[in-house]
Amino acid sequence: MLIQETKGREREGKKQKTEGNQQRGEPALVIPILILLIFLYAVTKVEEMEAEPSTTTTTRITDLNEDSLAHCATYLSLQDLSNLATTCKSLKRVAYSDSIWQHCFREHWPHELLQTSGLREAYLKRRVAVQQFKFVDPLVAALYVTNARPFDHMILDKNDFTFSQGSFIQMTNIDSFLNGRDGLTVLSDHNARITCMRLFPLSETSLFRRDTQRKENVLVTSSCDHSIRLWWKGSCQRCFRGHNGPVLTLSDKLLGDGSAKVLASGGEDGTVRLWSLSSSGKRGQHALKATLYGHEKPIKLMSVAGHRTSLLATISKDSKVRVWDTTTSSALRLSCCVGMTSVPGTPVDVKVP
Incomplete structure (x- = not known):
């Protein structure tokens, strides 16, 4: 009788310990697994949908129009866009749309003049050129200063350009300068x-x-x-x-x-x-x-x-x-x-x- 009670207590203790472990550690593992399963399920469904037309009324991600999907895709990284393009043909068209690559281009080079099409190729070409240190001056403009004397000293601090001529210090903000606004400050x-x-x-x-x-x-x-x-x-x-x-x-x-x-x-x-x-x-x-x-x-x-x-x-x-x-x-x-x-x-x- 004593042996049976002891075994019963051991089983009850193991059950409580298992429940405690589930409360403490298992959700941290379950959540990533669930996310992975959902992703795999979604990819499988998209592939099935392309293989044969669906007769159900279930809403799928590809039921959205390409403009809506492209807007959502602007929040993705370059690697995520590459992954999206390998999912299926319809999402590849979304990942290659000009609106996404126009957003990427503006984010990195806001003052660059863009072409009307082929923006993905233009962005990737510019990105490779930057990584290989192939720089081309994108802008030539005149800065009107107080006199024609040469600059003695120049300093670039983020978007602020500071230079001295004689006893004068002149400062301008590059963004204001590029946008045609007079941002020149003279310190004397x-x-x-x-x-x-x-x-x-x-x-x-x-x-x-x-x-x-x-x-x-x-x-x-x-x-x-x-x-x-x-x-x-x-x-x-x-x-x-x-x-x-x-x-x-x-x-x-x-x-x-x-x-x-x-x-x-x-x-x-x-x-x-x-x-x-x-x-x-x-x-x-x-x-x-x-x-x-x-x-x-x-x-x-x-x-x-x-x-x-x-x-x-x-x-x-x-x-x-x-x-x-x-x-x-x-x-x-x-x-x-x-x-x-x-x-x-x-x-x-x-x-x-």
Whole structure:
């Protein structure tokens, strides 16, 4: 009697355990299997329908007109469209319809002029050309600027094109430009020729307020008027002064890690100066964090090391190279130079890996 009760309890326990497993894990497996079965059933039905006319009144996917199916197919990926074309003849016609490929073309190249037919072949041909880096300029247009002087510096930030001419900065939005709208903005706060332009994340400055701004950038410029200016939203937000002469160059990246990142500048006075972009105040008070001495000639080039963002390499006009470790810098006249050399000739650019 005791043995029978024990076996009964074991059977009841196994039943409860099985039910618990079904509640916890099995639906996660059942749902994909059901979806797969439904898909296979639908494909089979479509093939049967093509083999012989149906005498029932059941509504099938192919009962929809091709325009409706083509509209739905515009939400599919390129791989899904390829799979759709291999299902049956009627859905292949849908997958090859021009309305779908016109949508794909507009999504990738919105300003390209399209032909009236053969859009699938045109899209695939253009896609292959892009993947093989076979580029053709799609547009030639004239940009009317304030004067005929050549551009000194140019920067492309997403759809915003920024260039400098003398002491002026001019900005235009490419989409507005292509659509024939006058989107040219002129910034004229500098009083002398602009010597360098850089883009840095807005999140590294005191102007950053919310996460929606995380992808935005600020423009930083140096000038022969002895100043460095920070621009955002088409106006000057900060002005940094400290060099005893023209500011000739800016670092290509911010130095340091975390919230203590700084901008480096090189001047005709032979000094390297470190600035905090997170300092508040229109005039950039207390932004100057350190002044580094060592060069005897004006500094013309500088670059932040890619493997260690505290290292800065600078080159002066006499081709002397110095490497600075900015983690040991201070506002005092103490050099943090950790290496020096010279190079033959006249360097035109510098990059530290």
